[in-house]
Amino acid sequence: MDELVKALQLKSFHLLGHSFGGILAYEFAKSKLADGNAIGIESPYKCLSLILANTPCNMQTSLDECARLEEEIKVEMTSLKTLSKSDSVFATAIKDRLRKRYECRTQDIPEPLVDAIKNRGVAAWSGPEAVCDYVAHSPLSQSCDSAGYGLPSVLLIRGEFDFITDDCTAGWRSIFTHNSTSRGNAYREEIMQHCAHYCHLEDGQTFGDLVKNHCFINDY
Numbered sequence: 001m002d003e004l005v006k007a008l009q010l011k012s013f014h015l016l017g018h019s020f021g022g023i024l025a026y027e028f029a030k031s032k033l034a035d036g037n038a039i040g041i042e043s044p045y046k047c048l049s050l051i052l053a054n055t056p057c058n059m060q061t062s063l064d065e066c067a068r069l070e071e072e073i074k075v076e077m078t079s080l081k082t083l084s085k086s087d088s089v090f091a092t093a094i095k096d097r098l099r100k101r102y103e104c105r106t107q108d109i110p111e112p113l114v115d116a117i118k119n120r121g122v123a124a125w126s127g128p129e130a131v132c133d134y135v136a137h138s139p140l141s142q143s144c145d146s147a148g149y150g151l152p153s154v155l156l157i158r159g160e161f162d163f164i165t166d167d168c169t170a171g172w173r174s175i176f177t178h179n180s181t182s183r184g185n186a187y188r189e190e191i192m193q194h195c196a197h198y199c200h201l202e203d204g205q206t207f208g209d210l211v212k213n214h215c216f217i218n219d220y
Contacts, residue, residue: 001024001028005045010045011044011045011046012045012046012047012048013045013046013047013048014047014048014049014050014051014214014215014218014219015028015029015047015049015050015051016050016051016053016211017050017051017052017053017055018053018054018055018200019053019054019055019056019164019197020055020128020131021055022051022052022053022054022055023055023056023057023134023136025050025051025052026050026052026055026136029047029050029151029152030139030151032047033139033150033151047152048152048153048215048218048219048220049152049153049154049155049214049215049218050151050152050153050154050155051154051155051157051211051214052154052155052156052157052172053157053158053199053200053207054157054158054159054162054164054197054198054199055156055164055169055172056164056168056169057135057136057168057169057170057171057172057175058134058135058136058168058171059128059131059132059133059134059135060132060133060135061167061168062128062163062164062168063128063129063132065163065164065165065167065168066102066163069098069101069102069163070094070098073094073097073098073101074094076097077090077093077094077097101161101196102161102162102163102196102197103163103196103197103198104196104197104198104201104202105159105161105194105195105196105202106201106202110198110201112201113198113201135171136171136172136175137175138174138175139151151175151176152218153186153187153188153214153217153218154172154176154186154187154188155188155189155190155210155211155214156169156172156187156188156189156190157189157190157192157199157207157210158189158190158191158192158199159191159192159195159196159197159198159199159202160191160192160193160194160195160196161194161195161196162195162196162197162199163196163197164197169189172187173187173189188214190210192206192207192210
C-alpha cells in the first residue's frame, strides 16, 4: 500500500476495503498512526476516510456466525436429504442456499465475483481459518504515547442478510467512536436492505451513492 501511494504520488485519499480487505485497510491506517507517533513526524500523506464494507472486527466471531447460519439451513433442509440420492446432492443444495441467502442474493453469481474467486490463487489465501485469531484493537491499546492519535471518519456498510452479522461488527463502534479526529460523524453504519455480503454487486447504485456521499463530506 505504501508503494502504491508513492507511485501514484497521492497526498490524500479515501481507503475502502471489503470483507478481509477492510481489516487490511484498518490495519494500514492504524500502522501509519503508530509509525508517525513513534518517530514524532506526520505521515507525508493523509487517509481522509475509511470505508469498511462487510468487514468483521473479530474473525472467530465471524466463523462462529457462519457455522450457526449454515446449521440453521441444514435443519431447514433435512427433508431434502431424505429425498436425495447422495450426501453430495444435499451438501450442494445447502451451499447454494447459503450463498443465495447470506453471501450474494442474486439469482446467478455475478461474473466479477466468479472471476475473482477463480483468479484469487491458493498460496496467498488459505481461507478464513488461517486468520481466525484476528481481533481488531484500538491504536490506544498499543504501547505508545496516545498524543496525536486519531483515526479518520469511518463508514461501515453491511448487508441486511450478511453473514457478517451485528455481533461480528460490534467492536468497530468502540474503536472508532473513541479514536477519531473527525470533525463530522466519526463513525456511521449503513445497513443495505435486501443485500448480503456482496452489497456492491447486489445493489451497485445504492452502494455507490453511500461511498460517494461519505467521500464527499470527508474530502478535506
